[in-house]
Amino acid sequence: MTPKSLPSFDNDPAKNPAFHNFLRVFLPYCSSDLYMGTGNVTYGNNRKFFFHGRHIVDALVKDIIKIKPDIGNMKQIVLMGTSAGGFGVAANCDFVAEQFQAVNKNIDVRCISDGGDFVPSVEPIDGCDPDENGEEAGNLWKPVADQSCMDAKPESKECFKFSSYYDFIKTPFMVVGNFIDTVVHGLCTPKLNEQPSFWDNYKQEVNAMALRYIEDKPQNAIFLSNCPFHVSVKQPFAWEKMDVPAVNGQGSLLYKDVISNWLTGDGPYQAMDSPTTINPKCPK
Numbered sequence: 001m002t003p004k005s006l007p008s009f010d011n012d013p014a015k016n017p018a019f020h021n022f023l024r025v026f027l028p029y030c031s032s033d034l035y036m037g038t039g040n041v042t043y044g045n046n047r048k049f050f051f052h053g054r055h056i057v058d059a060l061v062k063d064i065i066k067i068k069p070d071i072g073n074m075k076q077i078v079l080m081g082t083s084a085g086g087f088g089v090a091a092n093c094d095f096v097a098e099q100f101q102a103v104n105k106n107i108d109v110r111c112i113s114d115g116g117d118f119v120p121s122v123e124p125i126d127g128c129d130p131d132e133n134g135e136e137a138g139n140l141w142k143p144v145a146d147q148s149c150m151d152a153k154p155e156s157k158e159c160f161k162f163s164s165y166y167d168f169i170k171t172p173f174m175v176v177g178n179f180i181d182t183v184v185h186g187l188c189t190p191k192l193n194e195q196p197s198f199w200d201n202y203k204q205e206v207n208a209m210a211l212r213y214i215e216d217k218p219q220n221a222i223f224l225s226n227c228p229f230h231v232s233v234k235q236p237f238a239w240e241k242m243d244v245p246a247v248n249g250q251g252s253l254l255y256k257d258v259i260s261n262w263l264t265g266d267g268p269y270q271a272m273d274s275p276t277t278i279n280p281k282c283p284k
Contacts, residue, residue, distance in 0.1 A: 007239045007256065008080065015240065017260035022078070023068075027060055027085075035081070035088025036160075039142030051141040057092050061099045071100075076108040076263065082231045083183065086116020086176075090162050090169065091145045097171040110263065111169075114176040115184060115231035117162040118224075120205035122198075124188030131157060134187075163209055167216055174221035174262060175213065176232050176255065179203040179275050183230040192228070203275040214247060214270055221262040222247075223255050226273035227282030242281040244271040 003009050003026040010016040031037055037051030065071055079096050081089035089111050097109035124130050134157060137143070144150070149159035149168040158164035166173070180199060182192065190198055203226070210224050223232065225244050232238040232255055243252035247270040253261070262269035273279050 006233060007236065008233055015256070017256055018263055019078070019259075025060070025064065027056070029084055031056055033137075033141040033143065034084050034091065036091045036143035036145060037141035038144055039140055041140055049140075053088060053141075054092070054144045057088065057096065058099075061096055065099065065103055072104050074100075074104060074107055076110070078110050078112060078263065080112040080114065080233075081116065082114045082233060083116070086113035086231075087162075089113045090116055090166070090173070091143075091160075093169050093171045093173060094146060094148065108172075110172045110174070112174040112176065112221075112259065113162075114233050115181060116175075116177070117184065118175050118177040118181075118206070118209070119161075119184060119186050120163060120202065120209045121161075122186065122189070122202055122205055124186075125190055128188035130187040134160060166213060172219055172221075172262075173217065174223070174259065174269075175210075176223045177206075177225075178228060178230075178232075179206050179224065179226045179273065180228045181230050182228050207272075207275040210272055221258060221269040222272060223253075223258045224272040225279050225282070226275060226277060227279045237281065237283060242279055244273050244279065246271050 007016055008019050009024055011020050013020040031051060031053035033051040033053040035053035035057055037053045038055060039051045041049045043049065077100055079089055079093060090113050093111035100107050100109055143160065145159045146165050146168050149165040153159055180192065180203060210222060214220065214222060223244060225232070225238065225242060227242065229235055239255050243254050245252045246268045248268050250268060253268060253271040258269050258271055261267035
């Protein structure tokens with residue numbers, strides 16, 4: 001999918017109320033490290049691999065600050081990522097905000113993770129250790145996550161699990177996800193068409209995690225649908241047709257409007273489906 005095909009890049013205010021008048025910068029994913037890596041690895045015949053996602057984000061921010069002529073007058077910046085980029089947004093949110101606010105202390109920086117690591121801690125299936133892959137990736141990537149979490153818990157793996165470290169993120173943050181994401185749902189879970197009791201419990205755990213998130217961070221936004229797919233902004237129906245009940249009980253909201261409400265302060269910005277009922281506008 002190209003940037004121009006994304007609804008968040010549309011210039012029509014009716015179709016894209018949040019970002020239609022924003023300057024937009026698209027960063028392709030090429031580092032294979034969830035935008036966290038700082039590592040160099042040499043294998044075998046002197047083959048070199050570079051996992052430099054963190055450096056790529058840093059370089060992009062520095063370029064924008066250097067090239068944008070009126071950075072001191074900018075009012076709002078939104079860092080948004082999908083899938084691997086959603087992981088990266090969470091890990092780099094404060095890092096990016098601090099750099100922009102160093103040159104413009106009044107700028108309002110916000111972050112949106114769509115299809116990222118909104119995964120609960122559940123009992124892994126037999127014979128599977130969810131930490132093994134994480135340790136191997138860590139050895140290759142040399143990842144850097146949220147710095148305040150890493151300072152507080154220097155030896156902890158919790159700084160690489162959003163459910164454990166979101167409270168460290170100071171910058172206003174929005175989660176966009178599904179009760180079951182068909183791609184991102186943990187490393188040690190059964191197949192989606194197996195063990196229905198596992199997945200029923202999984203959805204209850206997602207619901208509990210979402211309620212904790214909005215209780216802990218009431219200024220943060222959420223759009224959580226009970227419709228199994230991956231990445232909402234890439235699904236036209238999810239962007240502008242599938243409304244989700246507002247957490248405050250006052251009607252229901254579309255994804256595009258939740259973002260707009262949150263950025264402008266003009267309406268409710270937290271919406272969640274029931275974990276037991278598929279959204280009626282979810283495609284069959």
